[in-house]
Amino acid sequence: MSENITLTVNGEPREVEQGTTGTDLFGGDKAVLVMRIDGELRDLFREIPDGASVEPVTAQDPEGLAVLRHSAAHVLAQAVQQINPSAKLGIGPPVTDGFYYDFDVAEAFTPDDLKKLEKAMQRIVNEGQTFNRRVITDAEGLEELAHEPYKCELIGLKGNAANAAEGAEAEVGGGELTIYDNVRRDGTVAWGDLCRGPHVPSTKVLGNAFKLMRSAAAYWRGSEKNPQLQRIYGTAWPTKDELKAYLERLAEAEKRDHRKLGAELDLFSFPENIGPGLPVFHPKGGIIKREMEDYVRRRHIEEGFSYVGTPHIAKEDLFYTSGHLPYYADGMFPPLDVDGQNYRLKAMNCPMHNEIFRSRGRSYRELPLRFFEFGTVYRDEKSGVLSGLTRVRMITQDDSHSYVTPEQAPGEIKHLLDFILGLLRDFGMNDFYLELSTRDVDGDKKDKFIGTDEQWDIATKVLSDVALESGLELVPDPGGAAFYGPKISVQARDAIGRTWQMSTIQYDFNQPARFGLEYQAADGSRQQPVMVHSAKFGSIERFLGVLVEHYAGAFPAWLAPVQVLAVPVAEEYYDYLQDVAMKLREAGVRVEVDMSDDRFPKKIRNASKSKAPFILIAGEEDRDNGAVSFRFRDGSQKNGVPVADAIAEITRVITERQNTDPTAG
Incomplete structure (x- = not known):
C-alpha cells in the first residue's frame, strides 16, 4: 500500500500518494507544460518529493513559453539530423520571440532547406513524441556522444556553463548531466540530445504554431577563433493565431525599418569610406536633427540647465581619474599618441563636466548646478552589433549632469524624470515603463561595481522611491547598473508595441569623490555633492531612428523635413504655386514645389511616397479663385481652399505641434 505525502499545490496543502508526478496533478489541463517545484x-513526468511546493506553468508564463521554444529547438535539431545525418550539433536555446540551433554542416542552409526542415518538424510534431530524461555520468556522456564533438566540449565545461557560450546553460547546466530522448508512441527512441531540460509533455504541444525564420553564420561559443557554424533561427508560439500576429508584427516592423525608410526619404546614410556605425545626415535628416536639438536645448534652458561645451578628445589620465579606465576600456577606442602623451576619444561627457565644476569654488547656494551639452561621444561598438542609427559608434547625447546636495537628490531626480516624460510625450511617445538597474551583489558581475554597501543602498533607495512615486510600472534589472551607481531607464513602447530603451537617470557617488568635487555648505564646511547623470533622448541618433519607425516615416507636421509639397496639375501653374510657396516660406513653413517633367499622376504618387503632411494641388480653377486643393496622407482631399486659409491651417497645425496625424481627412 502506497504511503501518502503532503504537498503545497498552488498555495494550498494537498495529500497525495507517494510517487505522484506532475502529470498526475495537472495532466487534465492541456495548457500546463511543466511544473515549478x-x-x-x-x-511533468517527474515524481514530486514530499513537502514540496508545486505550481503549474503554462505558455502564458514567460518560463513556460521559453520551455515551449526550447522544445521546438530540439525538434528542429532532430529534423536536421533526419535529413542530414552528418550534421553536428551545437547549442539550441530559447531566445526572445523564438529559438535557434547551431549546426556544423558542409554547406550553408538555403531558404528551400528551411522549408524542407519545417515539413520534417511538422511530421515529428504530429507523431506526438514524448521527452524522456536520462541522468548520465560525464564518462557515459563522452562515450555516448563521441560522434558529437561540440557536445563533448560542453560536458568538459559542465559546472562553468556561463563561460561556455550563450545558451550553454540550457544544454549542461551546473548539476546533473542529462540526455533527453524523443520517444515514439511505440516506445522506440527517435533521437536524443544533451540537455538539462525541462521539456513539454509531447511534441504535439507545438501544433502548427512554429516557423523557421532564417539562417546565419555563427562562431562556436561566440569566438572568431572557433569553427564557424550555421545557425537556424525559428519562432514558436502557444497558438497559430499568436504566430500569425507575430509574423504580422514583423512585417509591419520591416515596413517601418528606419534603415530602409532613411534611404527612401533621403534622411541619412552610412558611407563605406567613412566607416561602419558612423552616419551622415542628409539635408532632410539634418532638418529633423536640428528640430530635435533646438527643442531640447530650449527645454533644458527652461528647466534651469546651463549650456556648456567640451572637446571630443582628452588625455587618457582624465578617464583614469573618472574610473572609466579600466572599467569601461572595452567600450572606448584605443589611445592616440599625441607628442608622447596618450589621448582618448571621449566615450562620455561627465569627466569634462566635472572639470568645469571644479574650475572654481562652489557654494551650496549654487546647487542644484546643472550642466548640459550636445556632446558627441565615440564608442568602440563591435561591427556585429551595429544596427543603423539605433547602434552606432558616434553618439550625440543631450547629456546633463546635476550637482546637488544629498538632500536635494530626490527632488532633482523627480525633476529630471518629469522632464524626460514630458519630452517623450512631446515627441508622440506616450506608453512607457521604468527599469531600475542595480548592482549584482552575488553574481559573476559583482567585481564590476565600486563603492560601499551603504552608498549603493542610499542611491538605490532614492531612485526606487522616485520611480514608485511616478505611478509607472517599475521593472527590476539586477546587475544592469553602471559601475559607479544605479540608474533608472525609461522604456518606451512605439506605435506597434515594441519597447525601446530611451532616457536614463543615474545616481553617481563615485566621480565627485574621485575628482575631489566640493562645495561650501551653509555652516562653512566643505561637502561632497551628489552627481546625477541624465540623457533625455539617450542619443539623438538612436532617438531619431526610433521616431522614424514609430511614425513609419510619416512625421507630424512640426517635425517633417518637408511640411508642404506643392504639385501643379500642369506646367502652366508652376508660377502660381511658386507664389503660394513663397508665402508659406515667409510664414516659416518648409515647402517644396514639384517642377519635374513627370506627368501629374506620377507626381501625385511620388508626393504620397514622400510622406509630406500636406500636399497642395493647383489647377486652373484653383488659380482663378486664388485657392489650392489639399490632399492628405490617407488619400482624402479638400478642394478650393483660399490660399490665406490654407496657410493659416498649415501654420496652426505646425505651431500646435500635434503628434498624431492631424492632416488626415
Missing part, C-alpha cells in the same frame, strides 16, 4: 522548473 520549490521554484525550479521540472518536467
